[in-house]
Amino acid sequence: MxxxxxxxxxxxxxxxxxxxxxxxxxxxxxxxxxxxxxxxxETIRQERNAYDVSQxxxxxxxxxxxxxxxxGGGGIGPPLIDARWRYGGETSQIVQSILHGRPGGMxxxxxxxxDEQAWKIAAYVRSMSGQLxxxxxxxxxxxxxxxxxxxxxxxxxxxxxxTRPASASIxxxxxxxxxx
Amino acid sequence: MNASTSGGWQxxxxxxxxxxxxxxxxxxxxxxxxxxxxxxxxxxLLVALWRAPRGTHETAPQIxxxxxxxxxxVGVAIAASTLLxxxLLVGSVVTDRALAQxxxxxxxxxxxxxxxxxxxxxxxxxxxxxxxxxxxxLHLPLGRxxxxxxxxxxxxxxxxxxxxxxxxxxxxGRTTTLTLRAxxxxxxRGQCAEFCGAQHxxxxxxxxxxxxxxxxxxxxxxxxxxxxxGDELARRGQRLxxxxxxxxxxxxxxxxxxxxxxxxxxxxxxxxxxGAGTLPNDASHLAAWVSNPAAHKPGVNMPSATxxxxxxxxxxxxxxxxx
Numbered sequence: 001m002x003x004x005x006x007x008x009x010x011x012x013x014x015x016x017x018x019x020x021x022x023x024x025x026x027x028x029x030x031x032x033x034x035x036x037x038x039x040x041x042e043t044i045r046q047e048r049n050a051y052d053v054s055q056x057x058x059x060x061x062x063x064x065x066x067x068x069x070x071x072g073g074g075g076i077g078p079p080l081i082d083a084r085w086r087y088g089g090e091t092s093q094i095v096q097s098i099l100h101g102r103p104g105g106m107x108x109x110x111x112x113x114x115d116e117q118a119w120k121i122a123a124y125v126r127s128m129s130g131q132l133x134x135x136x137x138x139x140x141x142x143x144x145x146x147x148x149x150x151x152x153x154x155x156x157x158x159x160x161x162x163t164r165p166a167s168a169s170i171x172x173x174x175x176x177x178x179x180x
Numbered sequence: 181m182n183a184s185t186s187g188g189w190q191x192x193x194x195x196x197x198x199x200x201x202x203x204x205x206x207x208x209x210x211x212x213x214x215x216x217x218x219x220x221x222x223x224x225l226l227v228a229l230w231r232a233p234r235g236t237h238e239t240a241p242q243i244x245x246x247x248x249x250x251x252x253x254v255g256v257a258i259a260a261s262t263l264l265x266x267x268l269l270v271g272s273v274v275t276d277r278a279l280a281q282x283x284x285x286x287x288x289x290x291x292x293x294x295x296x297x298x299x300x301x302x303x304x305x306x307x308x309x310x311x312x313x314x315x316x317x318l319h320l321p322l323g324r325x326x327x328x329x330x331x332x333x334x335x336x337x338x339x340x341x342x343x344x345x346x347x348x349x350x351x352x353g354r355t356t357t358l359t360l361r362a363x364x365x366x367x368x369r370g371q372c373a374e375f376c377g378a379q380h381x382x383x384x385x386x387x388x389x390x391x392x393x394x395x396x397x398x399x400x401x402x403x404x405x406x407x408x409x410g411d412e413l414a415r416r417g418q419r420l421x422x423x424x425x426x427x428x429x430x431x432x433x434x435x436x437x438x439x440x441x442x443x444x445x446x447x448x449x450x451x452x453x454x455g456a457g458t459l460p461n462d463a464s465h466l467a468a469w470v471s472n473p474a475a476h477k478p479g480v481n482m483p484s485a486t487x488x489x490x491x492x493x494x495x496x497x498x499x500x501x502x503x
Contacts, residue, residue, distance in 0.1 A: 029378075031474040058481075062441045063428060112425050114483045142334060142352070 026135060027051045044091050046123035050136045056124030057138045057150075059117050068105070071145075072128045077105065081147065083129040083156035094122035130155040190369040192342035196389075199279055199345040199360045206275040213264050224257075279346070282359050287325040292318070294330075294337030294350040296376060296481065297383040298443055298456040303399065312403045313431070315443035316456045318387045320344075321395035322365050328358040338374035341387055347373045362389040369457070378479035384457025398450075401503075405434025406446045409501050417498025420491050425483070432502065442482060448502045455480070467496045 027050045046052040060066070068077035083089055087102050098118045101108035109118070127137040130153035137150040147153070195201040233241035289304035298316050305311045320326055330339060332350040340347040345360040362368075370385030390398065409415045421427065422435055429442035437445075443456075451461055455477050459465040468475070471492060473482040487495055 029479060031478040055481075111423070112428055114425055114486070117483060 044119070044123065046119045047091065047126065047132055048136060050138075052120045053123050053127055053132065053136055053150075054138050055117075056120035056122070056127075057141060059113075059121050060124055061141075061143055063109075063113065063121075065121070072147075080125055080128045081153070081156075083131065083158045085158070085160055088160070089126070089129075089131070089158045091119070091122045091126060094125050095119055098122060124150075127151075127153075129153065131158070189367055190342050190371065194343055196364040196366075196368070197344045197360055197362045198282060200341075200343055202275050202278045203346045206271055209271045210268060213268055217261075217264060220260075279359075282325060282361060284325050284327060284359060287327045287359070288321065289327050289329070290318070291329045291331065292339060292350070293333055294339070294372065294376070294383075295333040296335065297372070297379040297477070299339075299383075299385050300333075300440075300443065303402070310403060312399070313433075313444045314402055314447065315451075316385070316453065317451045318370065318385055319395060319398050320360075320362050320387065320389045321392045322389055323361065323363060324392065325359060325361040328360070330356045330358060335376050336374050337372050337376045337383070339370055339385065340373035341368055341370035341385065343368050344370075344387065344389075349374060362387075365389050365391060367452075379477050382456065382458045382477055384453075386452055386457055388452075401450065402447055406432050406502050408434075409498055411497075413494050414498045414501045416491075417494035417496070417501075420487065420495050421498055424485070424487075426485070429482070445499065445502060449500050450503055463496055463500055466499055467492055470495060470499075 026048075029051050046056070066072075068075060069080050070077075072081040073079050078084075078086065085093070087093055087097055095115075095118045097106055098113065098121060099108060099110040099115070113121070123132065124138070126132055127150040130137075130150070132150075134151045137153075139149045139151040141149070192200070192207070193204065195204045233243050235241035291302040291304060293300045293302075299318075301314050301316075301318060303312050303314070328339070328348075330348055330350040331354075332352045334352065336352065337350040338347050339350060339358065341360075344362050345358060348356055348358040350356065366389055368387040368389065370387055372380055372383035372385075374380075376383065388398075409418050418435070421432070422437060427437040427439060429439050430445045431438050431440060433444070433446040449461070453459065454461050454465055454469050455473065458477055459469055470485050471487065472484045473480045474484065485492070485495070
């Protein structure tokens with residue numbers, strides 16, 4: 001066998017092995033009860049794990065986030081499928097929004113939703129605007145879907161909402177609240 | 181569980197209702213046919229070996245060149261196979277027909293929904309005020325037919341109560357129906373029979389078949405809302421349950437808890453098991469389950485509660501009071 005022949009045989013094997021290695025942690029399931037939240041600067045485990053993101057998607061439905069955010073399109077609450085953020089689009093900032101609420105109507109879920117679940121929901125929320133790797137984001141759902149699956153959404157450019165600064169949106173919601 | 185369960189509590193060969201009996205008859209016919217075919221094939225093989233043309237290591241075996249006999253035998257074998265397969269087909273059709281002809285006068289209507297990895301059960305009634313929800317334990321009145329409407333909340337499940345009826349799948353987005361009647365009082369065990377994820381094996385469905393009077397008493401108790409807790413410890417437990425994350429998924433009728441993502445807990449203490457047949461339902465197992473469900477059922481969607489030991493005791497006292 002010449003060197004070229006050997007290479008021809010070895011290459012597909014190497015490519016396959018590399019693909020398999022890449023998939024190793026993709027769907028790892030951790031069932032330990034109290035996983036500490038990630039430290040500052042650490043990559044967020046939930047955002048590299050398809051199982052965690054799909055659990056986040058399930059919890060998003062279970063806890064009726066769509067009641068205000070309407071499947072990510074927005075309604076009573078702001079849309080989540082764009083990447084315009086009033087209070088920051090980092091995962092830790094989204095977790096903060098879920099657990100401690102935000103002015104203008106977002107309730108605080110601390111004590112109602114365990115921290116571990118909040119991190120999964122935040123990871124899923126980021127996948128709604130295409131911020132996660134496509135092999136990690138969910139590619140199907142159990143409920144009626146709005147738009148293409150998360151794994152096929154193009155990545156939105158993260159921006160703080162320039163049209164509605166936080167203070168203005170609070171004022172606006174206070175006004176609309178008073179009108180009701 | 182108790183003495184009445186011994187014998188036929190999860191046994192397809194011990195039928196305790198007409199549907200299971202029909203399936204058992206078909207199973208016996210199939211077993212008989214297959215045994216006969218197996219025996220005949222072995223016999224034919226032995227005869228063929230015995231009568232095979234023999235040679236020594238020096239002479240070739242003598243084979244008659246134009247022997248039509250083997251061809252005739254093959255023809256007979258094909259005809260017999262066709263007849264026997266036809267007999268199985270007829271048996272299967274007759275059984276199916278018989279299963280569909282169960283008398284359903286005065287039938288009880290029950291909606292059974294499969295979830296990963298538990299069952300939600302809704303007892304229907306023409307009078308809406310008499311319907312009620314429960315979970316993970318099916319109660320049937322003795323001798324009265326029941327129509328089970330089967331749904332799934334997530335993936336495909338299948339319900340199989342071997343002593344009472346054949347299997348039926350629960351399919352997301354689709355409704356299937358299972359009719360059955362139980363003709364012997366006692367406890368039975370059903371099991372999810374379609375692989376549905378990590379805890380498929382621990383997705384059991386205890387079934388209790390009771391005399392009609394006892395069943396009615398049970399149903400009346402289930403219709404009632406939860407009793408307010410009696411003592412101070414249980415009251416503290418109730419505050420912890422209603423003020424914590426339990427109510428994000430569970431319902432306790434008569435309180436503000438009304439979520440439907442997990443099993444209904446209104447009469448939790450009246451059930452025999454926890455976690456869909458995973459653990460016996462007593463105070464110590466309940467405490468162990470609440471504080472770390474994943475230790476008993478890895479992958480379960482219920483998160484661990486982070487109660488202090490004192491609080492956990494109060495929560496268990498409250499949940500045990502939900503008779």
